[in-house]
Amino acid sequence: MTTEEVKKKALVKKKEKVAPKPEELAIDAASQKMIARSRELEVETIFDRAQSMKPCNIGAQGTCCKNCAQGPCRLPLPKGGIEGEDTRKGLCGATPETIAARNFARMVAGGAAAHSDHGRGVAETFLAAARKETEDYRIKDTKKLLEIAPDFGVDITVEGENGEILDRDIDEIAVEVAEKALAQWGQQQGEVCTVKRAPAARYELWKKLGVVPRGIDREIVEIMHRTHIGVDQDYENIVEQCSRAAIADGWGGSMIATDLQDVLFGCPYPLRSSANLGVLREDHVNIVIHGHEPLLSEMIVEAAELPEMLELAKEKGAEGIQLSGICCTANEILMRHGVPLCGNFLQQELAIVTGAVDAMVVDVQCIMENIANVAQCFHTKIITTNPRARIASGDTVHIEFDEHTALEDAKRIVRTAIENFPNREKEVIIPDAKSDLIAGFSYEAINYHLGGTFRGSYVPLNDNIINGRIRGIGGVVG
């Protein structure tokens, strides 16, 4: 074949490639509609990019090592599989096992760091609230505070002058819990205290295996050290460190985040709401809150309900303000305020494509850089709020959020959204799709539901599992 012929053939092949239909890309009708709309407007989204970007085969197998400059070393499985001894090695001699374990460990470190740094932020705000350094956050759920205090080794009673047992001052308890909680991150020795909440047999097993985490940050840092060139080269030993960091996340950083968020904002109980892009309203200022932390979103909920904000919205020609959320910050304000869910991770660009989003306010985690590019095709303002998470693409606004001036910052954000309402240019198309839902099942709420206030208990659940009416429990997440 001549060069010309090859080129011609390649060109024909390229032309033959037809983009899959929206129905082949998403099961959700609202998403399908917005994918079609994005194509009509020639706005590129993840659904288009996924067609041209194929995953790296070596990375997908977990056997690309770029932890030093001798490589990157690539150790994919041989095409015909492994025959006899597996002789694959990186330049330093690292086996595929060592490399895959290192990569796996660094994912655990990344994940645990994300959850736990979120928890740290909550603990810092909690401390500021307990010390009354901020007027915007208060201790809301004292019942939960009293429940969790003993787990942090904080007394909830004091001895009176005559030896009688008295209730301890709630503010004093809050400050001590905050300090003890925050100390779990930097602790160097001992045990992350909330790990003891696990069933006794589990805790004893962890002790026997030597995986009880010492401090939240320490275990994450140690993963980074062990996976550096030439340190831990035994995959079982690497996984052992993964266990310490992951336990420090689930039973530490994440658990403390949940605890303190509940005390600050209230433990969730069941409530009604709705979900999907259809929660956006054409005649309202739409503020979509996206990311993961409730610290900012709680304040935006408060700010958006202020009469002065509603007046400003009306002045700008809107009927009101519609808040909705994407990803976990959405779940946080859904659980406590019933704020509707606009969508999940893969719908963040599609929400903007409706043309109805006046501002998308983001904090941390799972925010696609491309929302900044999609927003440029519409009037939508992307407002970044966290010093950890800024976006260089597109034209974003940064309004930094500080727990000491939280409500003021939230008001600025809401005002920016309202003032953007008259700038809508493109036709607004909101899919007519939303589903009713009930959310807010904290484990305390399940306890209450199963037995009521005075005899709340998990016994009825166990009974129904034992008698076979319920086969078992599935924890489905991600």
Added chain:
Amino acid sequence: MIVLTTGCTAIACAKAGLLTPESAKVFCGPGLAEVCETVGIPPVLHMGSCVDNSRILMAATEVVKAGGLGNDISDVPVAGSAPEWMSEKAISIGHYFVTAGVYTIFGGRLPVDGAPVFKNYLFKELEELYGGMWDMVVDPVEHAQKMIAHIDKKRKELGIDKARERVLMDMADRQKLEAA
């Protein structure tokens, strides 16, 4: 099976209409549907954001404490799943589920196929240490079947795998029970 959910999966369940009590009658077997109707809860319980997976750990701990289903989380008929995982956070969550003693299955590809010995360690040998282990199946039906199979294995180990007839007892029956 009653499902506890968080994060983006919870939002997907919401869109599919699974977070309403009424959905129990449509999608669930008679046993679970009856429980949902009696208690007034959906068959899929939204427990919050992804840091709120700690609520699932606490719920599992409460189940152990309530008694009758073993001594540890690894005894309870429970299975974990991240059907459409994508973030590093999910890997950390998966590993704290596994170390808590939970069989944990991921949809989507885990980057371990290139290292078969390491994969075997995560998928099989960890069970000997923790009572929980990793697994990965992309096909949603097979994925769910594997969760059910694990739950059935745990039911068998607890000796509660045989369906029991519901017996209505009167006082005389109860006295007989107590005498025995």
